[in-house]
Amino acid sequence: MTVEGTKVCPECSETIQGQALVCHYCGFDYRAASRQQVAKSTNGMAVASMVLGIVWIYWIGSILALIFGYLARKQIDASDGTQQGRGMAIAGIVLGWVGVGTLVITIVWVTIISLMSDSL
Numbered sequence: 001m002t003v004e005g006t007k008v009c010p011e012c013s014e015t016i017q018g019q020a021l022v023c024h025y026c027g028f029d030y031r032a033a034s035r036q037q038v039a040k041s042t043n044g045m046a047v048a049s050m051v052l053g054i055v056w057i058y059w060i061g062s063i064l065a066l067i068f069g070y071l072a073r074k075q076i077d078a079s080d081g082t083q084q085g086r087g088m089a090i091a092g093i094v095l096g097w098v099g100v101g102t103l104v105i106t107i108v109w110v111t112i113i114s115l116m117s118d119s120l
């Protein structure tokens with residue numbers, strides 16, 4: 001219960017004067033808290049990049065994971081903190097490169113096997 005003309009600090013729960021701009025117990029700044037907080041949203045391309053990197057879809061998913069991952073990282077960096085998901089974008093990029101590397105190894109392996117079988 002608060003007395004008229006007082007308020008409770010949201011940080012330390014101490015009762016302070018109602019007109020106070022800063023809590024003298026913990027230093028909570030009501031001026032900073034009154035500024036509108038911008039809600040962070042997760043970048044959709046970052047999510048798509050990670051999902052496509054996991055799924056691969058016959059390696060087309062890996063290429064799309066790379067494209068979406070690099071675009072998402074660029075958008076997140078340009079958003080001034082309003083978007084999140086940089087870790088997902090990086091995960092999609094890494095998984096995309098793993099998929100592309102696997103594709104290259106598979107193509108080389110199949111080519112070597114087919115050349116060896118032709119020479120026999």
